[in-house]
Amino acid sequence: MELNGAAATLKQIKSLALTNYGHFTSMRVESNRVRGLSLHMERLARDCHYLFDAELDIDHVRHCIRKVLSGGTQPTVVRVTIYDPALDLGTIGSDAEPHVLVTNRAAPQAQVSPLRLQAVSFRREIPAVKHIGLFGVLERRRFAQRDGFDDVLLLNSDGTISEIATSNIGFVREGQIVWPRSEYLNGVTMRLLHQALDEQISTELLTLSDLPQMDAAFATNAATGIRPIASVDHTQWPTDHAVLTELRELYEDIPAELV
Missing domain, CATH: 3.30.470.10 (Aminotransferase class 4, branched-chain amino acid transferase, N-terminal domain)
Structure with missing residues (x-):
């Protein structure tokens, strides 16, 4: 330190x-x-x-x-x-x-276990800023873990999906990547994927009722890269979907910059 x-x-x-x-x-x-x-x-x-x-x-x-x-x-x-x-x-x-x-x-291992998420209604203060005021979201994560989940999926007051506690969330539908349309922290890993994929991406208002129509889900975070999501509440997805493998390979091929 x-x-x-x-x-x-x-x-x-x-x-x-x-x-x-x-x-x-x-x-x-x-x-x-x-x-x-x-x-x-x-x-x-x-x-x-x-x-x-x-x-x-x-x-x-x-x-x-x-x-x-x-x-x-x-x-x-x-x-x-x-x-x-x-x-x-x-x-x-x-x-x-x-x-x-x-x-x-x-650093965590390159291949980490899939996430099981609990959906909760919560909005981080100043979502676009990566500030250190994490008490509220960590409280929700703690409660979720006590209930047997790994983390929380945050929902806005109108029920639309925003982000995971300290990660972004994306979905796969018919070979395309779908990001939630919401105010959230625009993560670096998410931005890198967005730049690399370009035309394969859409952004939509999503609610929990849309999740059964998705083929797979994943989290993006600078520490772990692309992490499969196994479930949100009772909605489940395969964690070995071919597009998730392609996303991991695409991310690993992005040139890294010298500090």
């Missing part, structure tokens, strides 16, 4: 727990390369301007990532969190000086 390229102290990081105001991005790093690295940096700069009304030095961010990766050879998931340790509950409106906290953990 490093803050601005140096070892972080407890005093410097305690505001993440006590104030909890900031944003982040997570990325899978293999051989010092990241698929969609430019999109991750673009997200950090955009969210920093929104939350802090400040410009973010992307070259400095990449330098901090390289320092944490120094000497490592195994695939890892790097999280970059942007926050200001000087801000607290009473001074949250002060001019901000964004700091760069970089942490890493072992």
Whole structure:
């Protein structure tokens, strides 16, 4: 764990727990390369301007990532969190000086188990921003796991589908990819697939009643790539659908950028 390229102290990081105001991005790093690295940096700069009304030095961010990766050879998931340790509950409106906290953990296996989702009515605060205010969605995930599911599928107040707790969701129908039409976090993996597929993609308002007409479902996330979805509530799909295999191969063929 490093803050601005140096070892972080407890005093410097305690505001993440006590104030909890900031944003982040997570990325899978293999051989010092990241698929969609430019999109991750673009997200950090955009969210920093929104939350802090400040410009973010992307070259400095990449330098901090390289320092944490120094000497490592195994695939890892790097999280970059942007926050200001000087801000607290009473001074949250002060001019901000964004700091760069970089942490890493072992990357999950390339092939992860399919997800079983429980549909819940919930909307994340400011869905388009990858902020660190995750209490509400983690509460729903916890309840779902206690009920025997892996994660939650979030539904808007009108019953339309938006996203998974910390992933995007896509569907396969007659060989085409269908994304929900909603306000959600436009994830990097989702954007990379969208760019690669182009004409094979549509975006529609979807509700739970539309799911039985889908041939397969999948989650997209920078840490795990393309992950099959086995079910949403009582609707089930095959997790070995040919299009899911094609999507994984397509994603793996996307050139990664050097950090």
